[in-house]
Amino acid sequence: MGDDSNAIVAHSVGDDINEELGDDSISACRVALSFQPSLKLKNLAVTDEIESMCSITDTIVEDFAKEGTPQIYSLCGRGNRSTLRVLRHGISVTEIAISELPGKPNAVWTVKDDIDNENDRYIIVSFNNATLVLSIGENVEEVTDSGFLASVPTIEVILLADNALLQVHATGIRHIRRDPNGGSEKRISEWKTPGKKQIEKASANPRQVAISLAGGEITYFEIDQAGQLVEMKTVDLGKEVSCLDIGEVPIGRARSSFLAVGDWEDRVQVLSLEPNDLLVTRSTMVVPSRPESVCLVTMDSETNQHSETTNSSNSNKKSTSSSSISSTMYLNIGLVTGVLHRVAVDPTAGTLSDSRQRFLGIKPVKLFRVMVKGRRGILALSTRAWLLYNYQGRYFQAPLSYETLEYASNFISEVCSEGIVAIASNTLRIITVDNLGAMFNQTVHPLKYTPRKLCRLPNTNYLAIIETDHNEYSELEKEEINRSLQAAAVSSSTTSTPNTTPKVTDDMELEANGLKSTNGNHVNSNGNQRENEETGEGDEDEVRIPVRSTIPATEGHWASCIRIMDPVSGNVLELIELADNEAAFSICTCTFSHISEETFLVIGTAQNMTLHPRKLTAGYINVYRILGDRLQLLHKTPVEDVPLSMCEFHGRLIVGVGKSLRLYELGKKKLLKKCENKTFPTAIVRLHVNADRIYACDLSESVHFVKYRRQDNMFVIFADETSPRFITSSVVLDYDTIAAADKFGNVFVLQLPVKANEDVVNPGGSRLLWDQGLLNGAPTKARLLTHYHLGEAVTSMNKCALVPGGEQAIIVGTVMGGIYAFLPFRRKEDVDFFQHLEMYMRQEWPNLVQRDHLSYRSYFQPVKDTVDGDLCEQYGRMPLNKQKEIADDLNRTPTDMMKK
Numbered sequence: 001m002g003d004d005s006n007a008i009v010a011h012s013v014g015d016d017i018n019e020e021l022g023d024d025s026i027s028a029c030r031v032a033l034s035f036q037p038s039l040k041l042k043n044l045a046v047t048d049e050i051e052s053m054c055s056i057t058d059t060i061v062e063d064f065a066k067e068g069t070p071q072i073y074s075l076c077g078r079g080n081r082s083t084l085r086v087l088r089h090g091i092s093v094t095e096i097a098i099s100e101l102p103g104k105p106n107a108v109w110t111v112k113d114d115i116d117n118e119n120d121r122y123i124i125v126s127f128n129n130a131t132l133v134l135s136i137g138e139n140v141e142e143v144t145d146s147g148f149l150a151s152v153p154t155i156e157v158i159l160l161a162d163n164a165l166l167q168v169h170a171t172g173i174r175h176i177r178r179d180p181n182g183g184s185e186k187r188i189s190e191w192k193t194p195g196k197k198q199i200e201k202a203s204a205n206p207r208q209v210a211i212s213l214a215g216g217e218i219t220y221f222e223i224d225q226a227g228q229l230v231e232m233k234t235v236d237l238g239k240e241v242s243c244l245d246i247g248e249v250p251i252g253r254a255r256s257s258f259l260a261v262g263d264w265e266d267r268v269q270v271l272s273l274e275p276n277d278l279l280v281t282r283s284t285m286v287v288p289s290r291p292e293s294v295c296l297v298t299m300d301s302e303t304n305q306h307s308e309t310t311n312s313s314n315s316n317k318k319s320t321s322s323s324s325i326s327s328t329m330y331l332n333i334g335l336v337t338g339v340l341h342r343v344a345v346d347p348t349a350g351t352l353s354d355s356r357q358r359f360l361g362i363k364p365v366k367l368f369r370v371m372v373k374g375r376r377g378i379l380a381l382s383t384r385a386w387l388l389y390n391y392q393g394r395y396f397q398a399p400l401s402y403e404t405l406e407y408a409s410n411f412i413s414e415v416c417s418e419g420i421v422a423i424a425s426n427t428l429r430i431i432t433v434d435n436l437g438a439m440f441n442q443t444v445h446p447l448k449y450t451p452r453k454l455c456r457l458p459n460t461n462y463l464a465i466i467e468t469d470h471n472e473y474s475e476l477e478k479e480e481i482n483r484s485l486q487a488a489a490v491s492s493s494t495t496s497t498p499n500t501t502p503k504v505t506d507d508m509e510l511e512a513n514g515l516k517s518t519n520g521n522h523v524n525s526n527g528n529q530r531e532n533e534e535t536g537e538g539d540e541d542e543v544r545i546p547v548r549s550t551i552p553a554t555e556g557h558w559a560s561c562i563r564i565m566d567p568v569s570g571n572v573l574e575l576i577e578l579a580d581n582e583a584a585f586s587i588c589t590c591t592f593s594h595i596s597e598e599t600f601l602v603i604g605t606a607q608n609m610t611l612h613p614r615k616l617t618a619g620y621i622n623v624y625r626i627l628g629d630r631l632q633l634l635h636k637t638p639v640e641d642v643p644l645s646m647c648e649f650h651g652r653l654i655v656g657v658g659k660s661l662r663l664y665e666l667g668k669k670k671l672l673k674k675c676e677n678k679t680f681p682t683a684i685v686r687l688h689v690n691a692d693r694i695y696a697c698d699l700s701e702s703v704h705f706v707k708y709r710r711q712d713n714m715f716v717i718f719a720d721e722t723s724p725r726f727i728t729s730s731v732v733l734d735y736d737t738i739a740a741a742d743k744f745g746n747v748f749v750l751q752l753p754v755k756a757n758e759d760v761v762n763p764g765g766s767r768l769l770w771d772q773g774l775l776n777g778a779p780t781k782a783r784l785l786t787h788y789h790l791g792e793a794v795t796s797m798n799k800c801a802l803v804p805g806g807e808q809a810i811i812v813g814t815v816m817g818g819i820y821a822f823l824p825f826r827r828k829e830d831v832d833f834f835q836h837l838e839m840y841m842r843q844e845w846p847n848l849v850q851r852d853h854l855s856y857r858s859y860f861q862p863v864k865d866t867v868d869g870d871l872c873e874q875y876g877r878m879p880l881n882k883q884k885e886i887a888d889d890l891n892r893t894p895t896d897m898m899k900k
Contacts, residue, residue, distance in 0.1 A: 005081040006052050010044040051442055053085060054817030058453045059796040061811055064461045065568050068361070068383055068804060069399075072440070073567050074796075074813060075451035079469055082447040084454075086567060087819070089802060090399035091387060092441035096416055096430040099140070103127045105423050109157040109409050110136075111165060115206065119413050122146065123421060125428065126154040131167075136413055147176035147186035156202035158209075162227040168202040168211060173221070175229050191221075191229060203246045203259075208273065210259050212241035218261065218271075220279060235271075235279040240264045246273070247296035247329070248369075248376075258282065258350055260331055262291030268333055270350045282350030285333075287341060293334040295367035296345070298327050299390055300375050334365025338382050354895050358397060359805070360386050363404075370410045371418055373436065379420065381405050391437045393877065401441050402431065440819075445570040449559055453587050457564070457626060458599045462573065465563045466584035466603060470611070472559040475577045556610040558583035562603060564629055573629035582607045582620070586646050589626075592666040593651025600634065600666070601626055602653060604643030619643055621655060621664070621671055637664070637671040645697075647687040649708070654694065656684025661696055661706065661715055677715035680704065686740075688732045695738050697727040703740055703750055703782065719756050719780035723861075731797040731810060737785070739810055739822075741794030746860050747812065747822065750782040788866035789859040792816045822866075833890065833900060834867040840886045841871050844878065 053076045063070045072087040105125045113121035122143065123134040131154045133146045148154070148167050156168040167174040173191040193199060193213060201212040209221040209229070216237040224230050242264050247256040259271040259279070268291055270283045331352065333341040338361045344354040361383025368379045370387075377389035385400040385408070408422040411430055419432045435441060449467035457464055473481065560583040564574035578584060586604035601624040609616035619639040624631040641658030648654075653664045653671065661684060663675035686697035694706040694715070705719035725748075730740035736752040792814035801808045802821070810822040825831045842853045853871065857863040875883065876898060883894045890897070 004052075004054055004076075004078040007050040008046050009048040009050070010041070010046050012043060013045045052817055053442075053819070055815040056795050056813035056817055056819075057451050059798060059811070059813045059819075060454060060456060060463070061798045061800040061802070062456060070800060070802060072811065072819065073454070073463065074819075075447075075454055075465065076817065077447070078450045079472070080448070082449060082451050082467065084445040084447060084451070084463075084465065084565065084567065084570075086443040086445070087440040088401045088443075089440055090384075090401040091436065091438065092434045093400050093402040094432045094434055095402075096419060096432060098430075099428045101125065101132075101426050101428055103130075104426050105132075105407070105428070107154065107407050108421055108423050108428065109154075110411050110421055111157055111159045113159075114163055115159060115161060120411060123411075123428075124148065124154060124157045125423075128153055131169075145186075147174075147188055149174055155199060156204055158204040159206065160223055160227075161206040162223070164227060166204060166209065166229075168199060168204070168209070170198045172199070173209065173211070173229065177227060189229070191231070201241055201244050203244050205246050205249050205256060207249055207255055208246050210244055210246050212244055212261075214240075216240055216263070218244070218259075218279065220259070220273065222255065233278050237261070237263060237269075243291055243293045245294045245296050245367075248298065250298065256296075257347070258296060258345065260294040260296050262287075262294050262333065264290055266290055268294060268331070270331065270345065270352065272350060283352045285331075285341075285343065285352050285355075287333060287335060288339070289335045289337045291333050292336050292364035293367045295332040295334075295369065295378055296329065297332065297369060297376055297378055298329045299377070299395075300327050332367050332378055332380075332388070334367050334380060334382075336364040338362050338365060340365050340380055340386075342388075354899075356899060359803075360384070366407070368408045368410075370408070370420055371412075372433070373418070379408050381408060385422075387433060389436070394437075396437065398439070400433065405429075443570075445565070445567070447563070448561060448575075452585060455587050455589055457601070458589055458591075460629075461566065461568065462629060463565050463567050464587060464589075464601055465565060466560070466587050467563060468558060468560040468583045468585065470583075471555065471557055473557070474559040474579065474581075475561075476579060477559075556608060557581060558609070560584045560605070562624075562631065564631065574631055576631060578605065580607060583609060586643055588646045588648065588653075590646075590648040590653045591651065592653070595666065596651070599626055600624060601631060602646055604646055604655065606642045609642065614642075616642060619657065621646070621653075623666070623671065635667075635670050642683075644683060644685050645687040647689050649689050649694065650692075654687060654689070656680075656687055656696065658683050660684075661687075661694070663708075663715075675708075675713050675715060677706070677717070679717060685727055686730045688730065688738070690732055690735055693735065695730070695732055697730050697740060700724055700726050702727060703730065703738055704778070705752060705756070705780075705782065717778050719752055719782055720778040721750060721782050721784075723784075729794045729797045729812075731799050733799060733810075739797060739799075741790070741797065741812070743793050744860055745790045745792050745794070745814075746787065747790050747794060747866075748787045749785040751785050752782050753780065756780045784864065786866045787861050787864040788822075789857050789861075789863065790814070790820065791856070791859075792818055823869075830900075831867075834869075834872060836890055837872050837875065837886070837897070837900075838867050840889065841874060844882055844886065845871065845874050 053074060055078065057075045059072055059074045061070045061072050065071060069089060074085045074087060076085050077083050105127055107126040109124045110120040111122050120136055123136060125132040131148055131150050131152065133143045133148050134140050135143045147165065149169060152169045154167055154169055158166045160166055163178060165176040171193055175189045177187040179185045179187065197213045199211045200214055203210050207223050210218060212218050216239045217234055218237060218241065219234045220232045221229050222232050240263060241261055243262040245260045247258055249256050255273060257273055259273055260268060261271060262268045266287050266289060268285045268287060269281050272278065272280045272282050329345040329347050331343045331345050338359055339357055340360050341355060341357045343352045345352060360380055363382045366381045370377050370379045372389040373391065375390060377387060380386040380388060383404060385402060385405045386397060387400060388397050403424055405422040405424050408420050411419040411421040416430060416432060419430055421430050447467055449469040449472065452466050452468050454463050454465045558581055560578040562576040562584060563572060565572055582605045584603050584605050588602050589599050590602050591599045603622040605620045605622060607617045619642050621637040621639060621643055623634045625634050639657045643655050643657050645656040646653060655662050655664060659678060659680045659682065661677045661680060662673055664671040665674055680696065680698055681701040682699040684696050685699050688695040692708050694708060696704045696706050698704060702721040702723060702725040704717050707716045707718050709716055725742040727740055728743050730738055732738050737749060739749045741747045794812050795815050796813040798811045799808055800811060807823060812820040812822065847853065857868060887894045887897050
């Protein structure tokens with residue numbers, strides 16, 4: 001499909017192939033004359049699609065969807081394959097089924113009817129005063145003869161090893177066994193709680209059951225060889241139990257060795273279940289707050305094994321590596337504060353080590369075992385649902401891009417080989433998890449032309465997007481060409497067969513569509529999109545390929561539009577096509593001081609512009625009134641060059657018009673120029689504002705720091721940089737610091753010296769130097785803090801925190817579709833650690849292209865105070881002996897290294 005769209009993997013189907021087409025170039029040329037492009041694939045069937053964000057032109061990080069974590073809204077692609085992509089941190093989820101329940105459920109389980117079956121047979125839903133049993137088949141139906149006590153809420157359900165069912169409720173344990181003679185009758189036995197005590201918590205596996213009674217008593221049961229439920233021991237902890245969990249029975253063993261118990265005094269204990277020391281405390285862990293849930297799970301992971309072989313003929317050593325499966329037991333603890341603790345458990349002694357924690361949300365964390373690609377994983381439910389799993393040798397903790405879930409259980413059926421059944425409010429949902437290992441999932445909204453820039457409309461969740469294509473026809477020109485083609489077709493048909501009615505073929509229709517709309521959609525005057533009649537109805541599953549115009553426009557021809565869009569739903573609220581060969585290049589919102597109650601949208605455009613050499617008929621600054629989700633043109637202000645950047649500045653508008661920096665106020669018929677500085681070297685491509693300071697990025701001469709002197713009504717360039725840089729993107733970090741990137745893929749941070757502020761306030765006799773900035777430069781030079789060669793041209797930079805309460809980072813989007821994050825170090829200890837780790841990884845980690853890492857990251861200038869996190873992350877994939885060797889050199893253990 002090309003570099004600016006998703007890659008499609010397809011295979012050949014059908015027999016509608018031109019017989020004249022052979023393997024030689026002559027037949028290909030002959031067939032090419034009669035080939036007509038199609039909106040739909042005819043002889044190919046799509047088997048897979050690889051998502052690509054190439055190329056990113058602009059991004060914004062906001063929480064428009066009110067999900068608690070921000071999303072990345074990115075403009076991607078080129079021409080008719082352009083898209084607005086919404087990136088959410090997490091794994092995409094497919095919703096298989098959703099059903100509304102008669103009440104508000106509080107728990108759900110799935111059980112099989114036979115321990116050897118792969119598919120689940122029943123879904124058990126617990127309410128505050130009842131239990132509902134549903135059978136899984138062609139239809140999900142309620143079951144009344146399952147043996148479950150339906151008049152009480154259920155605490156725990158499990159299928160035992162002898163295919164009997166166990167139901168735990170507040171007043172006892174219900175043991176449901178089959179008729180040994182094969183009848184439909186159930187043999188039911190009840191274990192009642194002593195006195196008037198009630199069961200508060202319970203956990204079970206196919207061979208063991210543990211319950212906690214009010215007051216802190218824990219009673220432990222086992223299933224004997226006869227299938228009877230036998231009470232083994234009762235112990236009084238002396239404190240109320242908040243949660244408990246029995247681990248799964250390991251393969252080849254008769255029971256799980258440990259029981260994890262959390263109490264209301266902020267402690268978690270690991271009790272032994274071995275017959276010799278039953279319910280004896282093996283280890284205790286104090287946690288910051290009350291544990292809401294605990295989960296003992298053994299997770300499989302791939303580890304690299306390293307070996308060396310020697311060839312006796314030439315004494316050369318060859319290193320080989322292989323992977324093996326290793327299992328580790330972990331105790332996962334979910335706290336009421338939304339923090340998840342993960343602790344390694346010694347499988348023999350039960351001691352705890354290697355504690356790690358992560359904040360998941362503001363709600364208490366509930367933990368559930370699920371299957372992920374045939375291996376055990378954990379689903380943690382808080383404000384969002386998080387999936388904890390091992391995949392391709394790495395451990396992942398990733399949120400699900402789905403609404404808040406309250407309870408969940410593993411689900412397997414003929415239709416869904418690996419899914420999750422969950423409760424959300426009063427609905428029962430069955431979902432599956434897609435794209436394991438991915439950090440983000442995408443929602444794609446198509447655009448018409450190549451997107452250039454976007455901005456948020458104030459006090460709304462709408463985005464304003466400008467789209468501009470070179471060598472392309474506008475919508476009005478396409479309609480005019482379409483009418484000309486139709487008239488020519490009718491005239492030709494009438495001349496050849498005057499007595500017949502002319503018929504427009506599908507190919508003519510397609511050609512007209514290609515000229516009429518580059519993405520196969522028609523946009524009406526209100527901006528709402530509707531599908532063309534030519535595409536047909538009922539073919540939603542067929543892949544449609546956007547077809548570009550068959551007649552290319554001449555050089556200096558532009559097509560451009562302004563789009564107001566709801567990025568959450570994807571609805572287009574307004575679409576304005578620019579006429580008269582006008583192209584949009586910059587956008588911003590501005591609230592003018594004398595009309596503070598209204599915000600305006602400002603668009604910078606150029607008319608009849610050619611690129612090489614750059615010339616234009618006129619440039620314009622268009623001011624639009626924002627009327628809800630509509631735009632109304634207020635006036636146009638002509639300028640002599642292209643307005644490539646603009647920004648609000650204390651109730652006024654500053655605009656970079658070619659080499660000039662101008663200050664405008666809003667007038668009745670046009671913008672009124674109040675101040676101007678013409679001493680910039682090439683062209684101003686980026687503008688930022690902080691207090692009275694303006695950061696102006698030049699096209700080829702790096703960043704200029706500008707002070708607006710109100711008493712003199714003038715812009716003063718008081719600082720710049722010594723190195724020439726072709727700036728493509730920038731973001732202000734603080735009052736004296738700015739991060740920027742150039743077109744060669746270098747990312748750097750500049751900072752002003754402390755004396756720069758004094759020079760601005762008390763310029764003394766250096767004012768003459770400001771007026772001579774074009775020749776001699778500014779009197780103050782910014783110093784270079786960091787420098788790093790990324791290798792891709794950066795097109796967007798944002799400073800934000802991707803996690804609520806997390807560290808702010810610089811989010812970078814590149815022309816190759818990459819998204820990178822630059823995180824600041826807070827401690828000198830971390831800086832030293834990662835610098836030394838990077839040094840070792842440069843030597844030990846094999847390079848696919850045999851290129852020196854340090855030389856590459858210093859391609860234009862020496863890398864400075866920036867660590868390659870991608871390289872350091874490969875430490876976990878190295879052979880174990882290499883990991884230990886590097887850890888020993890750094891006076892750490894491999895476990896401590898992985899924690900970093």
